[in-house]
Amino acid sequence: MTKRIIIGSRGSDLALWQAHFFQDLLTSHNVESEIKIITTKGDRIQHLSFDKIEGKGFFTKEIEAALINAEIDIAIHSHKDLETSQPPGLVIGGVSYRENPSEYLLIRKECRDKTLPLGFKSGAVVGTSSARRKSQVLELRPDISLKDIRGNVPTRIQKLRDGEFDAIMLAAAGVIRLELDLSDLIVCELDPRMFIPAAAQGVLAYQCRESDEETKELLSQLNHPDVAECIRIERTILSKFGGGCHIPIGVYAQNVDGQFHVRASFGKEWEQFGKRSRIKAQTGFEVLNKFEELKSQALPKNALITKTLDDSSFLRRACQAHGIALEESPMIQIEPIPFTLKDTYDWVFFSSKNGVESYFLNSETASHTNVKYAAYGEATARSLSRYVELISYTGALSQPTEIAMDFAKVAEGSKVLFPTSDISLGSIPSALPPEMATILPVYKTVSKPELLDQSFDAYIFTSPSNVRGFFENNGLPDSNSKLISIGESTSNELTSLGYVSEMADFAHDAELFALVCS
Numbered sequence: 424m425t426k427r428i429i430i431g432s433r434g435s436d437l438a439l440w441q442a443h444f445f446q447d448l449l450t451s452h453n454v455e456s457e458i459k460i461i462t463t464k465g466d467r468i469q470h471l472s473f474d475k476i477e478g479k480g481f482f483t484k485e486i487e488a489a490l491i492n493a494e495i496d497i498a499i500h501s502h503k504d505l506e507t508s509q510p511p512g513l514v515i516g517g518v519s520y521r522e523n524p525s526e527y528l529l530i531r532k533e534c535r536d537k538t539l540p541l542g543f544k545s546g547a548v549v550g551t552s553s554a555r556r557k558s559q560v561l562e563l564r565p566d567i568s569l570k571d572i573r574g575n576v577p578t579r580i581q582k583l584r585d586g587e588f589d590a591i592m593l594a595a596a597g598v599i600r601l602e603l604d605l606s607d608l609i610v611c612e613l614d615p616r617m618f619i620p621a622a623a624q625g626v627l628a629y630q631c632r633e634s635d636e637e638t639k640e641l642l643s644q645l646n647h648p649d650v651a652e653c654i655r656i657e658r659t660i661l662s663k664f665g666g667g668c669h670i671p672i673g674v675y676a677q678n679v680d681g682q683f684h685v686r687a688s689f690g691k692e693w694e695q696f697g698k699r700s701r702i703k704a705q706t707g708f709e710v711l712n713k714f715e716e717l718k719s720q721a722l723p724k725n726a727l728i729t730k731t732l733d734d735s736s737f738l739r740r741a742c743q744a745h746g747i748a749l750e751e752s753p754m755i756q757i758e759p760i761p762f763t764l765k766d767t768y769d770w771v772f773f774s775s776k777n778g779v780e781s782y783f784l785n786s787e788t789a790s791h792t793n794v795k796y797a798a799y800g801e802a803t804a805r806s807l808s809r810y811v812e813l814i815s816y817t818g819a820l821s822q823p824t825e826i827a828m829d830f831a832k833v834a835e836g837s838k839v840l841f842p843t844s845d846i847s848l849g850s851i852p853s854a855l856p857p858e859m860a861t862i863l864p865v866y867k868t869v870s871k872p873e874l875l876d877q878s879f880d881a882y883i884f885t886s887p888s889n890v891r892g893f894f895e896n897n898g899l900p901d902s903n904s905k906l907i908s909i910g911e912s913t914s915n916e917l918t919s920l921g922y923v924s925e926m927a928d929f930a931h932d933a934e935l936f937a938l939v940c941s
Contacts, residue, residue, distance in 0.1 A: 516642030558671035619673030723880030754892025827854030
């Protein structure tokens with residue numbers, strides 16, 4: 424390319440990082456460039472939340488106008504800020520790699536409470552101006568107060584430090600790219616499968632004129648096609664709702680071993696409890712067809728889960744909000760097993776709330792000092808937080824074997840105690856070197872089969888023993904009922920009985936509700 428490229432960008436710290444990142448890409452391709460800063464409507468209006476600013480594209484319109492008028496050659500955008508349809512004459516010529524798509528929850532240290540969902544204190548003041556974030560954070564924590572926050576990333580963080588908020592929410596990508604020092608704050612990375620990000624979050628869009636063939640050819644060389652395919656799915660789903668910042672829609676697509684895993688959270692108003700969906704398909708076309716079917720599909724009238732939920736349960740409140748009668752009926756009961764610790768350990772790793780509570784009932788554990796604690800999943804970690812100050816590892820991956828491999832790197836050469844049930848399959852300890860893991864049964868599961876007097880549209884099975892307890896006295900009278908399983912061992916138990924289930928990829932009520940809705 425012979426001409427000098429003019430790059431259009433907003434003037435915020437993050438926008439300029441993005442523009443300089445792209446400029447470095449051009450330099451690596453021996454293309455000269457300069458950056459032109461353009462002020463947008465979103466930059467000028469700082470006193471309103473995004474859902475109160477009229478129109479769409481309030482961070483992009485002025486930049487796109489400059490591109491159409493040939494004042495610039497390429498516009499660099501946070502892809503999530505762009506409307507789902509391009510203005511006449513403009514195209515997305517390429518997209519960047521995808522930075523971490525998660526949300527960061529930043530909490531002032533004095534406002535921390537690890538025993539509660541999301542890890543901040545009761546009644547906290549949380550800062551966000553995004554309808555999507557407002558909706559999802561209220562679904563998880565209805566006790567909080569929401570307060571709009573505007574300004575660039577460093578400005579928002581300073582407002583948190585100044586005490587205007589107890590916690591704020593930001594896209595992880597922006598914080599990572601700016602390499603900000605957050606050592607004085609608690610930083611919680613939220614699983615994007617649970618707290619669903621904006622479509623195309625973490626991706627940069629390279630926009631140019633449709634008629635500029637030379638620039639389009641250049642951008643095609645900088646494009647990341649795998650990223651482009653995932654965000655095409657996300658933005659197409661967003662477009663089906665007339666998407667933008669005014670409505671609470673999150674969409675997240677992953678390509679997992681050649682299969683698309685797509686999760687969405689959506690509603691009409693952020694004050695209302697939204698619906699969720701999870702779709703798995705081989706092609707983007709198949710994903711979009713399934714999503715179209717789900718939009719018009721009626722929700723189940725009722726559902727059964729084989730456990731008693733906590734008072735703060737997301738699933739209980741979600742079902743209630745959408746008129747789904749949820750029956751909570753455990754098919755087992757838990758009885759602690761007395762035990763004596765015969766050795767000392769470097770780590771204690773818990774895989775369930777029952778394991779935590781049964782372990783700490785024993786007075787011996789009070790003298791268990793100089794030990795690190797680990798938990799499988801957020802719910803187990805919250806239970807463990809009631810007993811210990813620091814949790815050094817929380818496993819958030821889908822499968823126990825994946826967590827075992829990850830944990831083995833963290834605790835290499837250590838002795839690890841696994842408090843479990845008497846019939847635990849020991850999926851995590853069995854995947855570790857034998858000299859590393861010791862299994863200690865601290866509770867037993869006793870069958871307590873309930874005879875149910877009705878059938879359900881959806882059944883959520885929480886463990887293999889609950890599956891066995893259910894089928895001691897019950898069958899499935901309706902072959903169209905949806906079966907949902909938590910964990911691979913529960914899924915395998917159902918398979919052994921001839922039933923096919925949808926398996927939750929991670930242990931969280933949000934995933935279960937997505938499967939109920941799907």
